[in-house]
Amino acid sequence: MSRKGRVDYSPIMSGPDYHEVEAEERRLLFSSFGYWDIVALGAVVGAGLGFLYGFAREPRQQAWTVFIGMAVGAVCALIAGWAKVQGRARERFFTRWAAERQWHYEADGKPYEDTLFLQSGEKRKASDFFSGFWPGSGAVLYQHKRIEGSGDDEKVTNYLVLHFVLGRPLIDLLQVAPRSHTAELGEKLFGHSAIDQRIELESTELDQHFRISGPRGQEDDVRRLLTPSAIVRLLDFQRAFPGGNARFEILGSNAAFLVEATLSPKQPQLIEELLELWRPIASWLMEEAHEGARLPADAREDRPS
């Protein structure tokens, strides 16, 4: 494939060991006086609550409720400390890991909501924002949580999202989504969407894996954009990451690539692997938009606020 306009990419490299970072955090926590203070405080608060519980009951049973309250309070404080260790270790590890690659990491932020799929779901949450991996492209990779339902019916799906803004709008809407027989049956039973339409391209394999849709009446624009080499790039991604339910979406100049995956500091190489797989498709889009990307080098400027 042509090398024109390829974005720079750092090769996969080693990094800090998460287990070491976690052990260091644990050591810091356990050696801190404040932590044991909190555990003791938890025991005192638990004892007080146990006392009140025992006092309120008939016949009064203060002694064992105080003891149970102390134990529960201390255990809660221990667990809270443990959870804090995990959170801090995760943030420190990713910050160091990203810095070694000259990337930028932010633990929290708001989810992007500028493409149709990123807007879907009743609630959305985001975390672990990485940027700076393709200098000048403004691309950001982050963990996106799509939440549907609530209570016992709540369903959370984790996606790793690569988001970037193109130099100019390439098409009003393009959705490359995993093929869903349920959605197709629904379409047949209840009619087609008034906004977009399914577009069948020349590749049988592409049709087996993806459902391509574009704006009604703009089928030619989709065909012009999805040239044979673009189709081959999509298929290459599908072959390299078969279980990821990959999605590609463009809305005007906003582009988002998604796979179903959960980011873990124990497997940070997933980020590099995905970036390597997404790179040819992202480069192709950026080439189509006639330049690298419009965004400034510091991608954080375009974060949703």
Next chain:
Amino acid sequence: MTPLYVVLALVAFVGLLLAFSYNRLVRLRNKVAEAWRDVDVQLQRRHDLIPRLVEIVKGYAAHENELFAELARLRSEAERADGATAKSEPESELAAAVARTIAVAESYPSLRAAGNFLSLQKEIAETEDEVAAARIIYNGNVRIYNTHIQTFPVSFYADLLGFEPAAFFQADTNGVV
């Protein structure tokens, strides 16, 4: 009456399966044809670039007449060939001849730096990318279609219904530019 209903239901079921299967065969065959049209379009793009390549290189290396004549001959052979099997060889040779012409051109520093040559070289590289991609898609469609008509139970009736295996397009365009 009951056995008759069972037989009718079975016949209807088999008929329905056959109809679905036939429709799938037609769809797969159409996909092969559609992908081939795409290959053809990309090959035509390659053919259209050859006169420009000859014209530019001739301005600097007029004595390479043999190479230009070979390019013209291979281009005309490739254009005359019809279908994936017939086109495979002449297209491979043409791609190799284009690569040789570019290699010759690159040995002339003034030509290598000329703006029109650089833009043509880029265009050729892009066209070769598209030819390679269109070929991958076509061969993928052929593989799926051929596998479908050669596997049970379709293999029993595909031939009767006129579904013949399609030919792969095996032109080697590696290392053209």
